[in-house]
Amino acid sequence: DQQVKQNSPSLSVQEGRISILNCDYTNSMFDYFLWYKKYPAEGPTFLISISSIKDKNEDGRFTVFLNKSAKHLSLHIVPSQPGDSAVYFCAASERGGSEKLVFGKGTKLTVNP
Amino acid sequence: EPEVTQTPSHQVTQMGQEVILRCVPISNHLYFYWYRQILGQKVEFLVSFYNNEISEKSEIFDDQFSVERPDGSNFTLKIRSTKLEDSAMYFCASIPLGAGGEQYFGPGTRLTVT
Numbered sequence: 331d332q333q334v335k336q337n338s339p340s341l342s343v344q345e346g347r348i349s350i351l352n353c354d355y356t357n358s359m360f361d362y363f364l365w366y367k368k369y370p371a372e373g374p375t376f377l378i379s380i381s382s383i384k385d386k387n388e389d390g391r392f393t394v395f396l397n398k399s400a401k402h403l404s405l406h407i408v409p410s411q412p413g414d415s416a417v418y419f420c421a422a423s424e425r426g427g428s429e430k431l432v433f434g435k436g437t438k439l440t441v442n443p
Numbered sequence: 444e445p446e447v448t449q450t451p452s453h454q455v456t457q458m459g460q461e462v463i464l465r466c467v468p469i470s471n472h473l474y475f476y477w478y479r480q481i482l483g484q485k486v487e488f489l490v491s492f493y494n495n496e497i498s499e500k501s502e503i504f505d506d507q508f509s510v511e512r513p514d515g516s517n518f519t520l521k522i523r524s525t526k527l528e529d530s531a532m533y534f535c536a537s538i539p540l541g542a543g544g545e546q547y548f549g550p551g552t553r554l555t556v557t
Contacts, residue, residue: 362544373447373534373548374486419486423544428474430488430499431546 333357334422336434344442349407351437353420356401360422364431365394365405368417377418378405410441445469447549449535455555459524464552466518466535475518476536476546477510479503486534492518525556 335354343349351365361382366374380387380394380403387394393406407414417436423429448467456462468475477489491498492510500508509521518537522529532553536546 364545366548371551371553373449373536373550376545376547379545421486428491428493428498428538429544430476430491430501431478431486431544432488433486435485 332434333360333432334420334434336420336437338437339435340438340440342440342442343410345412346409349405349410349414349439349441351405351407351418351420351439353403353405353434354401355403355422357422357424357432358401359424360432361425362423362429363394363396363403364421364423365392366419366421366433367414368419368436374419407439410439412441412443415439415441447535447537447547449533449549449552451552452550453553453555455557456525458527458556462522462525462554464520464522464533464535464554466520466549467516468518468535468537469539469547470516471539472537472547473540474498474538475510475512477520478534478536478548479531480534480551481528481531489520489533522554525554527556530554530556 364379365377367377368374378392396403417438419436420434421431450465475492480486490500490504507523532551534551535549
């Protein structure tokens with residue numbers, strides 16, 4: 331039961347270029363979406379989030395776009411840096427707040443110098 | 444900056460043994476969670492805990508699992524009789540009251556059941 335899907339297991343980009351990570355969801359009750367970054371042997375680190383009442387949220391080099399009709403969100407990283415190399419997880423929750431997070435399988439981003 | 448801590452970082456146990464994984468959430472946080480990630484798979488929700496009781500639990504969280512907040516700081520996950528398939532990274536997370544949903548995760552405990 332994959333309610334949150336990240337169909338690309340890996341992505342490789344050149345330093346300075348844009349990285350676009352994609353995520354699809356099936357549960358229409360989800361109203362809060364998050365991106366987490368994870369390095370090996372560490373816990374997920376919160377990166378950026380978006381509420382379903384918005385279609386875009388920006389924080390520095392990171393921008394998340396939400397297309398509710400398509401049940402699709404994407405994370406843009408511009409410009410990409412080698413330190414961005416990590417596994418990126420998309421997560422979603424119902425009713426925002428304290429609800430459990432449902433994660434995708436992750437996309438491993440490699441930024442080449 | 445405050446952070447969630449977890450101990451031990453790695454626990455090796457034999458099948459059938461009991462293990463207790465410990466977490467210290469961020470001090471003003473009121474909602475607590477356990478997640479796990481089996482190697483190569485996604486992070487999965489186990490249980491949420493608020494006001495000294497379980498708020499929600501997943502199908503994974505069967506009778507072999509229990510959680511406790513024995514004092515004002517620790518939050519523990521106990522597995523009574525471990526199985527080989529319990530081998531995974533276990534993550535604790537927490538959020539304050541009224542938060543937008545950004546859960547803060549600990550570094551995880553790697554549990555290896557032999």
